[in-house]
Amino acid sequence: MDQFNNIGLIGRMGSVRVVETLRRLIAMLNAEDYHAVIEERTATLMSDHGLQVASRKLIGEICDLIIVVGGDGTLLAAARELAKANVPILGVNRGRLGFLTDITPEDLEERVLNVLRGDYVEEQRFLLDAHVRRNGEPIGFGTALNDIVLHPGRSMRMIGFDLHVEGQFVYSQRSDGLIVSTPTGSTAYSLSAGGPIMHPRLDAIVLVPMYPHTLSSRPIVVDGNSEIKIVIGEDNETYPRISCDGQLDITCAPGDSITIVKKPFKIRLIHPTNHNFYATCREKLGWASQISES
Structure with a gap:
């Protein structure tokens, strides 16, 4: 200790x-x-x-x-x-x-x-870095503990983008955007968009589409060390944004790419010894408590 x-x-x-x-x-x-x-x-x-x-x-x-x-x-x-x-x-x-x-x-x-x-317990949580590039040149950078979100900003138009994971093409999508969330962020915005709750000890990232223009598009959970690349479609008429933990916005243009990777440094969170992730979920999310036997 x-x-x-x-x-x-x-x-x-x-x-x-x-x-x-x-x-x-x-x-x-x-x-x-x-x-x-x-x-x-x-x-x-x-x-x-x-x-x-x-x-x-x-x-x-x-x-x-x-x-x-x-x-x-x-x-x-x-x-x-x-x-x-x-x-x-x-x-x-x-x-x-x-x-x-x-x-x-x-x-x-x-x-x-x-x-x-x-008298405490310690856990480590990883963060994500987002690198925004235009014509191969860096134009923006952000870090998030919860999530990195591609969203339309003030526009009401859908965003067209391509998603790649570890250099492999996943899909082209038209939607309101994409949430790239850590396990820490899985109980935040990602959860509101229908993403899964992930235990904080998981080394994984969840990709949650926001109102996709297809019923078959669902959240995807990938390895925490994956490199995620989002390419904004050239034919977009709007300038979408990248948000980091909802506290930093980077404006993107058609053709820009966003590369998201795990940050090399983790944060060390301290909790009282009675800390229990599932008890926190019960309390904060209104899950039912254990039914007492009569």
Whole structure:
């Protein structure tokens, strides 16, 4: 187990509840003699924090653990920037669903202290990189922990594109787009589009068509190390976009290619020892609980 001494704090902007939780965390860390470092944007939420301030890049280099306070979107953004630092990340949920941020404010101090004392489980999640090229030249790049999505943007027109996996042609399709999802993202946008739920430990990628113009088009699960290439049809009248975790958009043109591959760095997610993926699904997705025997 890692020894956590320097604890980084990152919070979602614009939330009174996040500030309240950060104050509780800071008070607890100070009382337990941990060295807390607050990310520079998060520091603007509180003028009286009294902590060392560091940039998002530096905080990953100097801290042994990063605690992210917010929703899954906040953790997704932090994960993309911190993956290369190889620093473990612990999420405190002050958002909605909270598949990744699984500590609740109700048991904040107890759960976080248990983690700091070595009572936790760790799992690694892979990310995807998207390289957009025009006439062979790079024009855009993005990283995603959940999904990379080809979509029409503001246009209502379908997108025509070719899909290749590991250099092999899969199909030509006309649809509203394509979701390329990691197991982490399989409980997010991919699920809403009819994709399968994948256990986080799977080394696989799912390709989910969005409203395809054929009833026979279905999600495809491929090896996690596959190279996926999407080529935008030359006859498209619209300029579709590539979205990474819904937080970064790259505008594409007819003829552009998007190559998607696994990122060489993984993120390290920390959970309390009672973390259970299926229990999280039951709670967040409204699955039925076990029927008690009479």
